[in-house]
Amino acid sequence: MGIKNRLKTGIQKNLNLRYIKRLLGIIALKPVLYAYGKTFPSASDKYLNIFTIESLKKAYSDNNRPIGYGSLFIPYELFYALGITPFLPEVMAGFTAGLGLAPQTLKEASSHWYSQDLCTFHRSASGAAELDLFPRPDYIITSNLACDAAQKSFYIHSVKHNIEKNYYLIDVPYRYSEGSIRYLTAQIKNICTDICSKTGKKLDISMFEEAFGLSNELRKWAIEVGSLRKNLVDYPPSFNGLNFILPFHGLAGTREAVILYKEIYRDLKKYSDKQHKESLGKKKPAKRILWLHLKPYYRNEIFDILYRENCRVVFEEINHVYWPELDYKKPFESLARKMLSNFLGGSIDKRIDVTLKAAHDYKADGAILFSHWGCRQSNGGARIIKDNLKKINVPTLVLDGDCVDQNNSSQGQVKTRLQGFIEILNS
Amino acid sequence: MYTCGIDVGSVSTEVVILDNKNKIVSYVIALTGSNSKNAAKAAFESSLKKAGLKESEIKSIVATGYGRINIPFANKNITEISCHARGAISLFPDLKTVIDIGGQDSKVIKLEGGNPIDFLMNDKCAAGTGRFLEVMAKALEINLEDFTPIFNRTSDKVDITSTCTVFAESEIVSLIGHGVDKNKIIKGLIYSIADRITTMVERVGLEEPVCMTGGVAKNMGVVRALEEKLGVKLNIPDEPQITGALGAAYLARDLH
Numbered sequence: 001m002g003i004k005n006r007l008k009t010g011i012q013k014n015l016n017l018r019y020i021k022r023l024l025g026i027i028a029l030k031p032v033l034y035a036y037g038k039t040f041p042s043a044s045d046k047y048l049n050i051f052t053i054e055s056l057k058k059a060y061s062d063n064n065r066p067i068g069y070g071s072l073f074i075p076y077e078l079f080y081a082l083g084i085t086p087f088l089p090e091v092m093a094g095f096t097a098g099l100g101l102a103p104q105t106l107k108e109a110s111s112h113w114y115s116q117d118l119c120t121f122h123r124s125a126s127g128a129a130e131l132d133l134f135p136r137p138d139y140i141i142t143s144n145l146a147c148d149a150a151q152k153s154f155y156i157h158s159v160k161h162n163i164e165k166n167y168y169l170i171d172v173p174y175r176y177s178e179g180s181i182r183y184l185t186a187q188i189k190n191i192c193t194d195i196c197s198k199t200g201k202k203l204d205i206s207m208f209e210e211a212f213g214l215s216n217e218l219r220k221w222a223i224e225v226g227s228l229r230k231n232l233v234d235y236p237p238s239f240n241g242l243n244f245i246l247p248f249h250g251l252a253g254t255r256e257a258v259i260l261y262k263e264i265y266r267d268l269k270k271y272s273d274k275q276h277k278e279s280l281g282k283k284k285p286a287k288r289i290l291w292l293h294l295k296p297y298y299r300n301e302i303f304d305i306l307y308r309e310n311c312r313v314v315f316e317e318i319n320h321v322y323w324p325e326l327d328y329k330k331p332f333e334s335l336a337r338k339m340l341s342n343f344l345g346g347s348i349d350k351r352i353d354v355t356l357k358a359a360h361d362y363k364a365d366g367a368i369l370f371s372h373w374g375c376r377q378s379n380g381g382a383r384i385i386k387d388n389l390k391k392i393n394v395p396t397l398v399l400d401g402d403c404v405d406q407n408n409s410s411q412g413q414v415k416t417r418l419q420g421f422i423e424i425l426n427s
Numbered sequence: 428m429y430t431c432g433i434d435v436g437s438v439s440t441e442v443v444i445l446d447n448k449n450k451i452v453s454y455v456i457a458l459t460g461s462n463s464k465n466a467a468k469a470a471f472e473s474s475l476k477k478a479g480l481k482e483s484e485i486k487s488i489v490a491t492g493y494g495r496i497n498i499p500f501a502n503k504n505i506t507e508i509s510c511h512a513r514g515a516i517s518l519f520p521d522l523k524t525v526i527d528i529g530g531q532d533s534k535v536i537k538l539e540g541g542n543p544i545d546f547l548m549n550d551k552c553a554a555g556t557g558r559f560l561e562v563m564a565k566a567l568e569i570n571l572e573d574f575t576p577i578f579n580r581t582s583d584k585v586d587i588t589s590t591c592t593v594f595a596e597s598e599i600v601s602l603i604g605h606g607v608d609k610n611k612i613i614k615g616l617i618y619s620i621a622d623r624i625t626t627m628v629e630r631v632g633l634e635e636p637v638c639m640t641g642g643v644a645k646n647m648g649v650v651r652a653l654e655e656k657l658g659v660k661l662n663i664p665d666e667p668q669i670t671g672a673l674g675a676a677y678l679a680r681d682l683h
Contacts, residue, residue, distance in 0.1 A: 395544065395545065400550060412493060413548070413550075416493070416506050416507070416508075416548070417548060419506045420506040420507075420508035420509065420543075420546055423505065423506055423508065423509045423543070424508075424509075424542075424543050424544060424545070424546075427509070427542045427543065
């Protein structure tokens with residue numbers, strides 16, 4: 001049994017916080033991480049795993065308090081500037097699916113009256129919280145940006161841990177305007193002021209300098225990666241741009257995210273140069289796929305099928321750099337602008353514009369919108385996105401499924417739809 | 428040169444052998460049962476026997492349907508979307524829309540220039556499929572073959588509100604318990620399938636000419652209800668159940 005399977009089995013058999021803490025402590029030891037890292041197919045894959053485990057270990061260690069839960073669309077530079085160790089329950093729900101724990105966390109959530117209709121990222125995270133698989137939070141910062149379920153399910157976490165006074169909801173206006181910027185800026189400033197009064201830190205703009213500098217560097221490298229991918233003909237089989245959701249959001253403002261994105265760039269550049277020398281023009285060009293929304297995080301065949309059928313995911317909308325550079329001299333306003341720039345908030349027109357531009361820039365032959373059960377913000381716009389892509393001759397497959405609950409879709413049906421779509425692209 | 432298409436569905440397995448002049452030399456429709464691999468092999472052998480051919484005379488075989496990946500003697504597997512489209516186009520060359528209702532699967536395929544450009548399949552629920560009708564026939568203790576004459580002679584219907592097969596069965600049992608005329612229930616059931624399929628067709632976008640394939644296309648009650656709901660005339664193949672296998676046999680020819 002390989003190391004990954006041993007870990008998986010170990011966690012499944014010992015479902016408690018103490019065991020997870022102990023395990024993360026062992027895994028995150030530098031020699032273990034680097035020895036383990038050698039088994040990965042690329043440097044970026046290695047760093048992704050190392051930094052993910054290290055960030056989890058920090059959140060599970062009481063030495064790194066205060067610990068803050070954050071929802072996905074929060075600017076995490078805020079956490080690093082305030083000295084809060086972030087923990088992302090939605091991302092952890094993806095990990096629980098990958099570890100094969102989701103059936104247990106979902107079952108636990110059901111027994112606590114979480115609705116079957118609730119998105120499984122939040123349902124699984126809530127079940128994991130009920131099972132005490134997550135560290136105890138000191139603060140919770142969430143928002144109503146794009147996702148409505150986070151603010152509500154996260155509030156339940158605050159009640160469970162008796163920290164309602166440390167629960168902060170950022171109300172992001174629907175439209176981008178200077179009035180909205182002012183409204184949001186004031187909220188972020190108030191949150192920072194309140195947290196600093198609780199942590200005893202003096203609120204000063206200098207505390208944002210390092211995190212913002214690193215975030216801007218991440219932004220620069222993420223744009224470089226995107227530019228490189230526009231003309232990339234082929235990809236390493238191990239590359240999956242949908243795996244970078246934690247560094248792109250939760251590690252924004254850290255040195256680790258910058259290192260990782262530099263490595264992604266180097267890996268892809270190296271592969272591109274090698275491809276160029278060896279076989280450009282000899283191989284049948286791959287079909288270029290634009291991926292919309294997320295993917296299933298449990299074991300599935302989707303990406304193997306795509307690769308086998310000579311289709312390459314050339315861009316994922318979750319990797320779109322939508323925000324302007326941050327200015328530490330205007331920290332609250334900068335973060336407000338970042339949040340308001342998110343194309344998943346507000347009118348569907350913003351998402352359509354991003355999708356059409358990505359389809360054009362990345363020369364997409366087709367698009368796949370993974371329609372995750374219960375995700376209103378994404379699924380609500382599926383039809384209009386499909387219609388708009390059709391106007392520029394890009395066929396779209398709306399693939400119904402579930403990112404976390406493997407029992408909520410049939411692998412056979414997913415496979416048939418996917419293969420049928422590939423046959424259409426090849427016809 | 429002969430080619431063969433095998434459509435392994437959840438309920439039935441169909442085999443078509445085609446000669447080089449596009450003539451169907453034999454076809455077989457058999458129950459799939461619990462072992463789809465064995466069912467495919469048996470149906471293939473039976474079709475060879477009917478055609479008076481040896482296996483070595485079959486140039487290539489394409490498998491389709493949910494059991495397509497489990498046919499070791501097939502040269503290639505292709506989804507039922509492409510196969511139904513190709514089969515239907517071979518029968519009605521100008522088609523724009525194909526509606527296929529099989530045992531546990533219903534799909535709508537949109538065509539352009541004879542090629543599929545979009546499709547929609549039912550989700551994991553079997554409502555609106557042949558299995559739905561079978562379960563209801565059992566609950567009503569009426570032969571499925573009698574549904575069409577009952578549909579034709581009954582003027583009124585009772586709306587069946589449940590889409591889930593299990594809930595619809597309970598609803599029917601309850602209606603029978605309340606003394607509702609079984610004929611009206613049957614008419615209501617047929618319209619409930621037509622409603623469900625109409626929604627799927629509207630999502631993909633209705634364009635004429637339209638063809639209906641699959642075993643349920645043999646039920647003229649469902650065909651009429653669908654024609655009424657969609658407001659179009661449906662083209663029905665002489666043997667609608669073998670359309671997927673026929674398309675697979677055509678696509679097997681393209682392998683050379």
